[in-house]
């Protein structure tokens with residue numbers, strides 16, 4: 391299942407192709423939407439909320455329609471994708487044709503076309519977006535962190551690893567980042583929310599935001615391989631680490647480009663190699679009960695003591 395940074399990168403790729411363009415034809419291949427025709431509608435913008443992608447479309451004017459602002463709202467789920475000028479298959483859920491390109495949705499976990507207001511109501515059920523544009527403003531960023539902390543404190547007590555994946559508490563974090571931030575913070579995934587301090591919880595959220603920001607524009611483009619390893623030791627910082635500065639990152643990324651098997655993660659997917667921090671054999675387990683949060687958790691028993 392994609393992480394929030396994948397959706398931001400996807401939106402970044404689709405914007406030059408779709409934004410400000412008029413749909414020449416739409417072909418929805420799901421029974422529920424089969425009768426819908428958005429010919430001549432304008433794609434106003436493409437925005438992301440957690441793992442949801444919203445394509446905001448406007449009716450051609452003048453219009454007699456009640457809802458002249460609609461949103462094509464999609465979630466990729468495990469295997470979904472949006473592709474440009476691809477060949478349709480039996481997994482194709484919709485085809486949007488513009489004068490110069492086609493944009494096709496494949497195997498989408500959800501695809502809805504809803505009035506703008508209804509979409510906002512639905513997205514409001516999510517927790518704060520870990521990649522919300524508001525993070526760029528320090529005051530708004532503090533408000534977002536405070537809201538996530540409040541959500542953590544008000545929900546039923548549970549493992550921190552499960553809470554990080556619950557999109558109602560904080561939106562956009564997936565399995566990779568939850569494994570990585572818990573390793574970097576040296577917090578065992580089975581620690582309960584109630585056992586962690588406010589500083590630990592807010593530190594985890596800030597670290598997750600910082601790591602994900604390294605993997606979206608303007609810092610990373612579509613070609614940049616996702617990684618979480620641009621970290622430096624800093625005894626005065628939260629968890630004793632800081633994000634590498636721009637010069638350090640440029641040097642490290644150039645180095646990784648030249649080494650084919652350069653590690654990109656500390657613990658995620660390293661069942662064979664072991665923990666990147668200490669070399670110890672890592673452990674893996676299935677954690678969570680509902681389909682959204684039931685995923686393989688990976689951790690290092692040496693770095694993350696009980």
Ligand SMILES: [Zn+2]
Pocket residue numbers: 665666667668669670690691692693694
């Ligand atoms: Zn370790």
